[in-house]
Amino acid sequence: MKLLLTTLLVIFNLTVFAQSNAFAGDYNRNFSKEGDHLIEYKLNLRQDGTFVFHSYSKIKNGFPPEVNKYGKGKWTAKDNVITFSSNKQEDFDEKYTLDFNNSRARFVTKNPRDKSDRIIKTKLTFIRSEIPWMQRLDVFKT
Incomplete structure (x- = not known):
């Protein structure tokens, strides 16, 4: 009985770990006009449950012409929704100023049961954020 219980526990833990592997990685999105x-936009979801985000914009005749914004914190996944959080004491300084608290993104990928030829890029779609320009932003996994 102990062996069976231990085996089930190990399988459960491997399954939970495997699910986080699907989410972790680098996500990017570029908009440009020649x-x-x-x-x-660059988002890195790390295996240890932390993330780093970088936004870079260079706009001709903009003020300022180049802007870099950074954010970092922790992420958790439940079903296909990733929730972001930032700790005011640990995750904010002069460089990291974006507040990802209350931000959520949906993980979108092709269903393994879908045998059609259509191509669905793996991406995160931000469905909720207090950062106004993050709403409905898609970042694609590389």
């Missing part, structure tokens, strides 16, 4: 504007 010679005029460039906006880049």
Whole structure:
């Protein structure tokens, strides 16, 4: 009985760990107009449950012309929704100023049961955020 219980516990833990592997990785999104504007978003979800976000914009005739914004904190996944959080004491300083508290993103990927030829890129779609320009933003897994 102990062996059976131990085996089930190990299988359960491996399953939970395998699910977080699907979410972890680098996500990117670029918007550009030749010679005029460039906006880049980079999100790194790490295996240890932490994340780093970088937003870069270079807009011709903008003020200021180049802007870098950073954010970091922790992430958790439940079903296909990733919840972000930032600790005021640990995750904020002069460089990391974006507040990801109350931000959520949906993990979108092709269902393994879908045998069609259609291509669905793996992505995160921000469904909720107190950062206004993050609403409905898609970042694609690389």
